[in-house]
Amino acid sequence: MSDVSPALPSPVIALVGNPNCGKTALFNALTGSRQKVANYPGVTVEKKVGPLVTPAGRTVRIVDLPGTYSLRARSPDEEITRDVVLGHAQKDVTPDLIVCVGDASNLRLALRLALELKQVGRPVMLSLNMMDIARRRGIEIDADRLSRELGVPVVSSVAVRRSGTDALLAEIDRQISKQQAAGTSEWRAPDAGALRGAQREADRILAAVVRGPGNPDSLTSRVDKILLHPVAGLIILLAILFVMFQAVFAWAEPGMDAIEAGFQWLGGLVEHLPLPDLVKSFLKDGLIGGVGSVIVFLPQIVILFFFILVLEDLGYMARAAFLMDRIMGGAGLHGRAFIPLLSSFACAIPGIMSTRVIDDRRDRLTTILVAPLMTCSARIPVYTLIIGAFIPAREVWGFVGLQGLVMFGLYTLGIVGALTVSFVIKRLIWQGKPGEPFMLELPDYKMPQARSLAIGLWTRAMIFLKRAGTIILSMMVLIWVLASFPQPPEGATDPAIDYSFAAMIGSAIQPLTAPLGFNWQINVALIPGMAAREVAVGSLGTIYAISGGEEAADQIGQALSSQWSLATALAFLAWYVFAPQCASTLAVIRRETGGWKWMWVTFFYMLALAYVAALVTYQVSRALGAG
Amino acid sequence: MNTHPTIALGAARVGFRGRIHAIDAERGGAGLPAAELERRLIELGFVEGAAVELLHQGLFGGDPIAVRIAHTTIGLRRREAMAILVSAEI
Numbered sequence: 001m002s003d004v005s006p007a008l009p010s011p012v013i014a015l016v017g018n019p020n021c022g023k024t025a026l027f028n029a030l031t032g033s034r035q036k037v038a039n040y041p042g043v044t045v046e047k048k049v050g051p052l053v054t055p056a057g058r059t060v061r062i063v064d065l066p067g068t069y070s071l072r073a074r075s076p077d078e079e080i081t082r083d084v085v086l087g088h089a090q091k092d093v094t095p096d097l098i099v100c101v102g103d104a105s106n107l108r109l110a111l112r113l114a115l116e117l118k119q120v121g122r123p124v125m126l127s128l129n130m131m132d133i134a135r136r137r138g139i140e141i142d143a144d145r146l147s148r149e150l151g152v153p154v155v156s157s158v159a160v161r162r163s164g165t166d167a168l169l170a171e172i173d174r175q176i177s178k179q180q181a182a183g184t185s186e187w188r189a190p191d192a193g194a195l196r197g198a199q200r201e202a203d204r205i206l207a208a209v210v211r212g213p214g215n216p217d218s219l220t221s222r223v224d225k226i227l228l229h230p231v232a233g234l235i236i237l238l239a240i241l242f243v244m245f246q247a248v249f250a251w252a253e254p255g256m257d258a259i260e261a262g263f264q265w266l267g268g269l270v271e272h273l274p275l276p277d278l279v280k281s282f283l284k285d286g287l288i289g290g291v292g293s294v295i296v297f298l299p300q301i302v303i304l305f306f307f308i309l310v311l312e313d314l315g316y317m318a319r320a321a322f323l324m325d326r327i328m329g330g331a332g333l334h335g336r337a338f339i340p341l342l343s344s345f346a347c348a349i350p351g352i353m354s355t356r357v358i359d360d361r362r363d364r365l366t367t368i369l370v371a372p373l374m375t376c377s378a379r380i381p382v383y384t385l386i387i388g389a390f391i392p393a394r395e396v397w398g399f400v401g402l403q404g405l406v407m408f409g410l411y412t413l414g415i416v417g418a419l420t421v422s423f424v425i426k427r428l429i430w431q432g433k434p435g436e437p438f439m440l441e442l443p444d445y446k447m448p449q450a451r452s453l454a455i456g457l458w459t460r461a462m463i464f465l466k467r468a469g470t471i472i473l474s475m476m477v478l479i480w481v482l483a484s485f486p487q488p489p490e491g492a493t494d495p496a497i498d499y500s501f502a503a504m505i506g507s508a509i510q511p512l513t514a515p516l517g518f519n520w521q522i523n524v525a526l527i528p529g530m531a532a533r534e535v536a537v538g539s540l541g542t543i544y545a546i547s548g549g550e551e552a553a554d555q556i557g558q559a560l561s562s563q564w565s566l567a568t569a570l571a572f573l574a575w576y577v578f579a580p581q582c583a584s585t586l587a588v589i590r591r592e593t594g595g596w597k598w599m600w601v602t603f604f605y606m607l608a609l610a611y612v613a614a615l616v617t618y619q620v621s622r623a624l625g626a627g
Numbered sequence: 628m629n630t631h632p633t634i635a636l637g638a639a640r641v642g643f644r645g646r647i648h649a650i651d652a653e654r655g656g657a658g659l660p661a662a663e664l665e666r667r668l669i670e671l672g673f674v675e676g677a678a679v680e681l682l683h684q685g686l687f688g689g690d691p692i693a694v695r696i697a698h699t700t701i702g703l704r705r706r707e708a709m710a711i712l713v714s715a716e717i
């Protein structure tokens with residue numbers, strides 16, 4: 001072919017709709033992406049762009065957007081949607097076609113939004129998503145009539161089923177081939193009167209095109225009678241969290257043993273290689289001992305995420321936010337802060353990002369400041385290591401594992417810390433201005449799908465392993481170098497590591513951390529631990545492997561329990577509950593708050609809390625005889 | 628036809644069923660300017676004539692409340708729900 005046509009930029013198709021109507025599920029189905037999908041409003045808080053080749057062979061770009069009830073944009077996530085739809089964002093995401101996505105089983109608010117989108121002057125079409133649910137409930141929609149009433153093309157889709165997007169794809173092709181030019185926007189932020197009128201019109205259309213049972217999803221109603229019961233609901237919420245942390249301990253054992261055995265076998269192999277001792281030590285103590293001691297915790301991370309993902313997909317998260325609203329409000333937090341804080345159990349970074357759904361700036365800032373106090377999954381290796389080494393694996397009250405109980409206690413400490421800090425912020429900084437309203441849609445329950453659950457777990461496991469292979473690995477190399485050089489002088493009698501840079505650095509900070517009961521080995525682990533929390537575990541693994549020689553190397557836990565006092569161990573745990581040991585979290589705080597100020601505020605208040613907590617823990621435990 | 632008096636949804640009990648009679652955002656507390664609160668309520672579907680049912684309430688002070696409006700369930704606080712005037716249905 002000699003004819004080289006100038007590369008036209010591929011058309012942009014924006015997915016716009018109410019929160020939780022399945023936009024991201026559609027986006028994933030269309031583009032083969034794996035963006036986060038979950039059954040609560042406010043999952044997506046960024047715009048995402050992905051390529052799609054249509055059945056007719058056209059390349060288009062699909063844009064997934066945060067959900068919204070209108071284009072008025074009341075919170076930072078909704079601003080993203082508004083800017084893209086109105087063409088105020090970057091040129092390359094200005095939509096050539098808007099696909100308004102609606103939940104077919106609940107179209108009322110979607111139709112009002114569709115009417116609003118028509119005013120923007122760009123080509124619009126409507127996709128009735130979740131058609132499977134609507135059909136199962138016996139809801140019938142006259143799509144032709146709806147299309148005539150609205151004046152836009154209407155198709156059905158089932159985002160979560162194979163070939164559920166065929167009709168949508170065909171219509172996209174038809175629309176794109178028409179190459180309609182965008183008209184001028186007549187959109188103006190509607191006032192109450194205009195909104196009212198639009199909703200009336202939507203209700204009129206709805207009455208004309210939808211037939212079906214007027215009654216709501218009966219399963220959801222029945223389950224909610226129990227889960228939203230004022231007393232039982234709260235007890236169940238606590239029980240769920242409790243079981244989650246027990247399970248993290250109880251179920252992980254076999255998997256962890258297997259991984260550990262694997263790394264020991266690897267270490268054994270290295271032992272017999274014809275290599276210089278120094279290289280052997282690097283492979284065995286630095287890489288296998290360091291990175292291996294972190295990867296061992298993969299099963300626990302997977303179990304924790306299993307619980308979180310199931311709760312998210314079921315539709316429980318919004319209920320939990322509902323149940324916790326008053327308690328959180330008492331601590332000065334917005335009710336919508338609950339979901340960001342609960343996501344922070346996984347990792348503070350998505351947690352902080354998801355605060356974009358909070359409209360009020362102060363409420364959002366408070367949530368951002370306390371999110372890193374929630375126990376993220378990177379703390380699990382640290383907690384598990386210390387608990388495993390110092391807390392006996394006994395049962396208390398006949399059925400509860402003591403180790404799991406201590407773990408639960410550490411999580412509780414993080415939560416109480418977060419609530420207390422936000423209370424203080426509200427009182428001292430914002431001086432108790434009345435809060436923004438809490439209004440949250442409670443979606444119908446859905447059965448989690450095995451496939452999406454598996455993909456979610458796989459994604460999280462890969463993120464963890466990638467961290468272990470990059471940031472944690474490079475920190476381990478650094479630690480090994482620091483702990484191995486300089487080599488001891490001829491005829492030295494003390495362990496070689498006592499002559500290393502690591503020992504020098506660790507001892508230099510000793511005066512600062514001695515009141516906390518930290519030894520120099522801990523001090524060395526804390527500094528690279530600022531990059532990522534798990535690094536502390538790896539560092540201790542490497543340091544004790546190098547200093548312990550033959551026998552102590554295999555089990556860091558054993559090395560710790562013979563060399564630390566209980567008071568030191570508890571102080572170390574207390575430190576990790578509060579300390580700002582994660583560079584990426586701080587970077588996200590800087591980005592989301594738009595400046596350095598709040599990042600430093602977070603860093604220093606957490607550091608101060610950690611110091612005080614470790615100090616008190618150590619001194620009190622010693623006074624009680626645990627020194 | 629309306630034999631029942633109007634009350635605020637924020638003062639209704641669990642199990643209440645009725646229709647929205649009016650939105651009076653001035654009564655919705657100091658959290659938001661009245662005009663903004665009114666728009667937000669309408670955007671969630673609270674318009675005159677719509678059927679509502681109070682499904683659940685929280686433990687402390689009966690707050691927040693879960694309200695079914697058409698096919699949607701919305702959690703909100705009683706303070707804001709004071710702006711939604713409803714009349715009971717028999």
Ligand SMILES: Nc1nc2c(ncn2[C@@H]2O[C@H](COP(=O)(O)OP(=O)(O)OP(=O)(O)O)[C@@H](O)[C@H]2O)c(=O)[nH]1
Nearest residue numbers: 020021022023024025038042043044067130158159
């Ligand atoms: N049965 C069924 N479930 C669906 C369908 N589309 C989406 N879902 C489910 O609906 C829930 C919400 O889907 P999301 O794609 O996260 O919704 P969203 O519109 O992106 O939500 P936000 O990002 O919060 O605005 C998830 O639990 C999906 O698995 C569908 O067509 N059929």
Ligand SMILES: [Mg+2]
Nearest residue numbers: 023024043044
């Ligand atoms: Mg989404």
